[in-house]
Amino acid sequence: MKRWFLLVLSAAFIGVVLAAHLIELISPMIIAYILVMGLIGYVVYYLDKRFAVNGGERIPESFLLLLAAAGGWVGASIAKVQFHHKTAKWSFQWRYYLAMAFNIALIYFVVWLF
Template identity: 45%
Template sequence: MRLVIGIWFIIINLIGYFVMSEDKRKARRRQERTPERTLFLLALIGGALGVLIAMYRWRHKTKYLSFVVGIPVLLFINAVLYVYFLR
Protein backbone atom coordinates (compact mmCIF):
# COMPACT_ATOMS: atom_id res chain seq x y z
CA MET A 1 0.00 0.00 0.00
CA ARG A 2 2.81 2.42 0.86
CA LEU A 3 4.46 1.81 -2.49
CA VAL A 4 1.24 2.55 -4.37
CA ILE A 5 0.65 5.76 -2.39
CA GLY A 6 4.26 6.82 -2.90
CA ILE A 7 4.05 6.26 -6.65
CA TRP A 8 0.70 8.11 -6.74
CA PHE A 9 2.26 11.04 -4.85
CA ILE A 10 5.12 11.35 -7.33
CA ILE A 11 3.03 10.92 -10.47
CA ILE A 12 0.14 13.24 -9.51
CA ASN A 13 2.52 15.98 -8.38
CA LEU A 14 4.53 15.74 -11.60
CA ILE A 15 1.27 15.98 -13.54
CA GLY A 16 0.16 18.96 -11.42
CA TYR A 17 3.46 20.72 -12.01
CA PHE A 18 3.37 20.01 -15.75
CA VAL A 19 -0.25 21.12 -16.22
CA MET A 20 0.29 24.37 -14.28
CA SER A 21 3.51 25.09 -16.22
CA GLU A 22 1.80 24.33 -19.51
CA ASP A 23 -1.09 26.65 -18.62
CA LYS A 24 1.41 29.46 -18.04
CA ARG A 25 2.98 28.76 -21.43
CA LYS A 26 -0.43 28.82 -23.08
CA ALA A 27 -1.27 32.08 -21.31
CA ARG A 28 1.84 33.73 -22.73
CA ARG A 29 0.95 32.54 -26.23
CA ARG A 30 -2.73 33.45 -25.85
CA GLN A 31 -3.82 29.88 -26.56
CA GLU A 32 -6.70 27.88 -25.12
CA ARG A 33 -6.15 27.56 -21.38
CA THR A 34 -6.57 24.85 -18.80
CA PRO A 35 -9.72 25.49 -16.73
CA GLU A 36 -9.07 26.60 -13.15
CA ARG A 37 -11.39 23.79 -12.05
CA THR A 38 -8.92 21.28 -13.52
CA LEU A 39 -5.99 22.85 -11.65
CA PHE A 40 -7.92 22.69 -8.37
CA LEU A 41 -9.01 19.12 -9.09
CA LEU A 42 -5.39 18.05 -9.60
CA ALA A 43 -4.49 19.70 -6.30
CA LEU A 44 -7.45 18.08 -4.56
CA ILE A 45 -6.60 14.53 -5.64
CA GLY A 46 -3.08 14.75 -4.26
CA GLY A 47 -1.10 17.06 -6.56
CA ALA A 48 -1.21 20.24 -4.51
CA LEU A 49 2.56 20.29 -3.97
CA GLY A 50 3.30 20.15 -7.69
CA VAL A 51 0.70 22.81 -8.47
CA LEU A 52 2.03 25.07 -5.70
CA ILE A 53 5.65 24.73 -6.80
CA ALA A 54 4.77 25.52 -10.42
CA MET A 55 2.52 28.37 -9.33
CA TYR A 56 5.38 30.18 -7.61
CA ARG A 57 8.13 28.97 -9.96
CA TRP A 58 6.35 30.50 -12.96
CA ARG A 59 4.47 33.23 -11.03
CA HIS A 60 1.23 31.88 -12.40
CA LYS A 61 -2.13 32.53 -10.72
CA THR A 62 -0.36 34.23 -7.79
CA LYS A 63 -2.64 37.27 -8.01
CA TYR A 64 -5.75 35.16 -7.48
CA LEU A 65 -6.74 34.84 -3.83
CA SER A 66 -8.48 31.55 -4.56
CA PHE A 67 -5.12 30.07 -5.62
CA VAL A 68 -2.93 31.82 -3.05
CA VAL A 69 -5.14 30.53 -0.23
CA GLY A 70 -6.80 27.48 -1.79
CA ILE A 71 -3.76 25.58 -3.01
CA PRO A 72 -1.90 25.75 0.35
CA VAL A 73 -5.10 24.62 2.11
CA LEU A 74 -5.35 21.68 -0.28
CA LEU A 75 -1.64 20.96 0.29
CA PHE A 76 -2.31 20.76 4.03
CA ILE A 77 -5.25 18.42 3.45
CA ASN A 78 -3.10 16.31 1.09
CA ALA A 79 -0.34 16.09 3.72
CA VAL A 80 -2.78 15.00 6.43
CA LEU A 81 -4.27 12.32 4.16
CA TYR A 82 -0.87 11.07 2.99
CA VAL A 83 0.32 10.77 6.61
CA TYR A 84 -2.92 9.02 7.62
CA PHE A 85 -2.68 6.46 4.84
CA LEU A 86 1.06 5.88 5.23
CA ARG A 87 1.06 5.09 8.94
Protein backbone atom coordinates in the same frame (compact mmCIF):
# COMPACT_ATOMS: atom_id res chain seq x y z
CA MET B 1 2.16 34.19 1.53
CA LYS B 2 5.70 34.25 0.22
CA ARG B 3 6.47 32.07 -2.79
CA TRP B 4 9.51 30.53 -1.11
CA PHE B 5 7.12 29.09 1.49
CA LEU B 6 5.66 26.81 -1.19
CA LEU B 7 9.11 25.45 -1.98
CA VAL B 8 9.95 24.90 1.68
CA LEU B 9 6.60 23.20 2.31
CA SER B 10 7.02 20.98 -0.76
CA ALA B 11 10.55 19.97 0.26
CA ALA B 12 9.45 19.32 3.85
CA PHE B 13 6.53 17.21 2.67
CA ILE B 14 8.76 15.11 0.41
CA GLY B 15 11.27 14.75 3.25
CA VAL B 16 8.61 13.57 5.69
CA VAL B 17 7.16 11.15 3.14
CA LEU B 18 10.58 9.68 2.36
CA ALA B 19 11.44 9.41 6.06
CA ALA B 20 8.12 7.66 6.70
CA HIS B 21 8.94 5.29 3.85
CA LEU B 22 12.35 4.51 5.35
CA ILE B 23 10.72 3.46 8.61
CA GLU B 24 8.13 1.52 6.63
CA LEU B 25 5.09 3.67 7.38
CA ILE B 26 4.39 4.44 3.73
CA SER B 27 4.31 1.86 0.97
CA PRO B 28 6.19 2.28 -2.31
CA MET B 29 2.81 2.60 -4.05
CA ILE B 30 2.02 5.78 -2.12
CA ILE B 31 5.48 7.15 -2.90
CA ALA B 32 4.97 6.39 -6.59
CA TYR B 33 1.52 8.01 -6.51
CA ILE B 34 2.90 11.19 -4.92
CA LEU B 35 5.75 11.39 -7.44
CA VAL B 36 3.52 10.77 -10.47
CA MET B 37 0.89 13.25 -9.31
CA GLY B 38 3.61 15.81 -8.59
CA LEU B 39 4.96 15.43 -12.11
CA ILE B 40 1.47 15.74 -13.57
CA GLY B 41 0.84 18.83 -11.42
CA TYR B 42 4.05 20.44 -12.64
CA VAL B 43 3.29 19.75 -16.31
CA VAL B 44 -0.33 20.94 -16.10
CA TYR B 45 0.62 24.22 -14.38
CA TYR B 46 3.43 24.72 -16.92
CA LEU B 47 0.96 24.18 -19.78
CA ASP B 48 -1.58 26.56 -18.26
CA LYS B 49 1.11 29.23 -17.96
CA ARG B 50 2.11 28.70 -21.60
CA PHE B 51 -1.54 28.95 -22.65
CA ALA B 52 -1.90 32.17 -20.64
CA VAL B 53 1.18 33.73 -22.22
CA ASN B 54 0.30 32.66 -25.77
CA GLY B 55 -3.41 33.49 -25.55
CA GLY B 56 -4.57 29.88 -25.81
CA GLU B 57 -7.50 28.22 -24.13
CA ARG B 58 -6.82 28.00 -20.38
CA ILE B 59 -7.15 25.03 -18.06
CA PRO B 60 -10.10 25.64 -15.71
CA GLU B 61 -9.20 26.65 -12.16
CA SER B 62 -11.49 23.94 -10.83
CA PHE B 63 -9.32 21.32 -12.56
CA LEU B 64 -6.12 22.90 -11.22
CA LEU B 65 -7.55 22.82 -7.69
CA LEU B 66 -8.79 19.24 -8.07
CA LEU B 67 -5.34 18.23 -9.27
CA ALA B 68 -3.77 19.85 -6.20
CA ALA B 69 -6.22 18.08 -3.87
CA ALA B 70 -5.51 14.77 -5.59
CA GLY B 71 -1.80 15.05 -4.85
CA GLY B 72 -0.38 17.19 -7.61
CA TRP B 73 0.26 20.15 -5.32
CA VAL B 74 3.97 19.43 -4.79
CA GLY B 75 4.81 19.70 -8.49
CA ALA B 76 2.26 22.45 -8.99
CA SER B 77 3.84 24.48 -6.18
CA ILE B 78 7.25 24.21 -7.81
CA ALA B 79 5.76 25.27 -11.16
CA LYS B 80 3.87 28.15 -9.52
CA VAL B 81 7.11 29.54 -8.13
CA GLN B 82 9.27 28.79 -11.17
CA PHE B 83 6.85 30.26 -13.72
CA HIS B 84 5.21 32.90 -11.45
CA HIS B 85 1.84 31.38 -12.26
CA LYS B 86 -1.32 31.72 -10.19
CA THR B 87 0.59 33.55 -7.47
CA ALA B 88 -1.30 36.86 -7.30
CA LYS B 89 -4.97 35.91 -7.42
CA TRP B 90 -6.06 35.55 -3.79
CA SER B 91 -9.40 33.90 -4.66
CA PHE B 92 -7.39 31.06 -6.21
CA GLN B 93 -4.64 31.03 -3.58
CA TRP B 94 -6.77 30.33 -0.54
CA ARG B 95 -8.55 27.47 -2.33
CA TYR B 96 -5.16 26.11 -3.45
CA TYR B 97 -3.86 26.09 0.14
CA LEU B 98 -7.05 24.39 1.25
CA ALA B 99 -6.52 21.72 -1.43
CA MET B 100 -2.94 21.24 -0.23
CA ALA B 101 -4.11 20.84 3.37
CA PHE B 102 -6.77 18.36 2.26
CA ASN B 103 -4.18 16.25 0.44
CA ILE B 104 -1.73 16.30 3.35
CA ALA B 105 -4.53 15.26 5.74
CA LEU B 106 -5.65 12.54 3.34
CA ILE B 107 -2.17 11.05 3.13
CA TYR B 108 -1.83 11.26 6.92
CA PHE B 109 -5.08 9.34 7.41
CA VAL B 110 -4.22 6.76 4.74
CA VAL B 111 -0.86 6.11 6.42
CA TRP B 112 -2.27 5.81 9.94
CA LEU B 113 -5.47 3.94 9.09
CA PHE B 114 -3.91 1.31 6.85
